[in-house]
Amino acid sequence: MTKQIAIDARNVGKIYGVGVHAVTALGDVSIAIEQGEFFTLLGPSGCGKTTLLRCIAGFETPTSGSIHLSGRDITYTPPNERPVNTVFQSYALFPHLSVADNIGFGLKMQGKPAKEVKAAVERVLALVKLEDFAKRLPQQLSGGQQQRVALARALAPQPEVLLLDEPLSALDLKLRKEMQSELKRLQTETGITFIFVTHDQEEALTMSDRIAVMSAGELLQVGTPHDIYDRPVNRFVADFIGETNFVEGTVEGSAVRIGTGDLLDVTLDGHSGGVTLAVRPEQVSLRADGSGIAAQIVAATYLGTDTHYTLELGDKSLLVARIQSNSAGGMRVGDAVGLHIDAGAVQVLSA
């Protein structure tokens, strides 16, 4: 079954300024986002993710390429004529309007009859569980409640695509976790395509159907959270998503010899010569009997369920291992241990 494409960005580029002052915000980005998908644009600040979002919203016009919404070219359509709504990072709630009037604003501007607006506002208020706050002004609400109003306001006109520009960044950790599952629930209930911008890799991994990792205006990798985490295409993605040890080595036959002289039997995927191995801390296990690669524990950080051990290998290189605390059985800083790497899960990157 082929899914319908909601947003199709083709070779989108955005350059600010001209001549020597020109700054490239977006290089040449092509993405097809499917209908009903929870799609995340992930990257550090200044990577172009917000610029791409603003091009989809219509606040910016790409300097090259085109953007299509359900097959229609909307590259030059003004924002008020796109069935696309945005949840702004600052919420941008209208301070002079009540919660209900904020939520009804879009429908009112579309010229919907007052009765229809009222019904829609009530429906959306129930959806975000703010029925009791309809008459309040935005400044009388907490940050989390304002966030819900911003969401409700953007959802009320039932857009084809909802854009979310780092909407959770202003909330504290507990509220952020709550809103993450809330967003996921709303997306499932409404079936609207969500395009979510964040620099928080954990947020991206837990919420998204697919993630696009961006850096310096370029798209590095698009895939499911599993794809991105387990098979990062390059060192930047591996480093940005989760914690990773990078181990340098050289291909020898069907294995890789690392700095300590040990051979690791990894899946080479056609790599040869010098390579970098991306080893996740949880792919490393320790043996008290000393079998495997010789290592010494130089630091241990207790994190509750897990403990992080920093290990020094024979060639003085460092490696981090994450071990379940209850199975770590009395390993202390200074102990000599044997180290095993789950070679099947190791990702080989070009050095």
Place this chain on the structure above:
Amino acid sequence: MSGRSKGLNGWLLSSPALILLLLAASGPLLIVAVYSVLEKGDYSGVRWILSGDGWFNVLFQRDIFDQTVSLADANLSIFWRSVKLSIATTLITFAFGLPTAWFIATRPPKSRALWLFLITIPFWTNLLIRTFAIMEVIRNQGILNTFLTWTGLISEPIQILYTDTAVLIGMVYVYLPLMVLPLYAAIDRFDFRLIEAGYDLYASRWQVLRGVILPIIRPGIVAGSILVFIPSLGAYVTPRVLGGGKNMMIGNFIELQFGQGQNWPLGAALSTVLLLVVLISLVVYTRVTSKDDPRG
């Protein structure tokens, strides 16, 4: 310290301010109110005899031969001109002031100070001199008419000076900064991201202006309008210089009663009327402009 002596201390400490208010603000007003109900003196001043003539003469006149009473048309036309010109001045300064204030508020912070400075430059010069400068521009042999004749657009100079239009031009020029500054202060606090939110929610440019920008900068609009309307209504120098003798406004009419007219009670009654008109319009204006404010 007991509550009672605390209250007494409070009164004692604020007494300098209270005495000043009493002497400088309430005192003169009280004198004006009292004079308005006295009989006029033979040449000027008042006689200390209670009389309703001052108030009567605000709206009515008595024929000097047969003593018949009729409405004082001349007075009414002066009131009407004053109100009309003041409302027009307020509207025109708003129409010019909003784009100006918007322009300044959207400049980079560094150059904003310079623009504001330029706006306040006219305040450095005496009002009378500024008004004579306007006269120099609009008089028949002035800069404007000379230029228009030179371009061939007109063959005869347009008579602007000594008309209501001249008074209007003068007042708009004089009071424009009083509109721009509060508008600027309001727009400066305005969160421009709300404009994007408006566009995102299907509002056109006009709808964003009406539904988002204007309601949010309303405090600035109210303040600017009050600052322009009140001095316009009591304007004296501008209508005197640019309106000539005949295009009087209330201010000139009041001055006339205390001067050549030698009718102090009428002048005092007119002053009280002006004060009441200003108070009533203030109350009505703030009521009307805040009626759809959910904050009440």
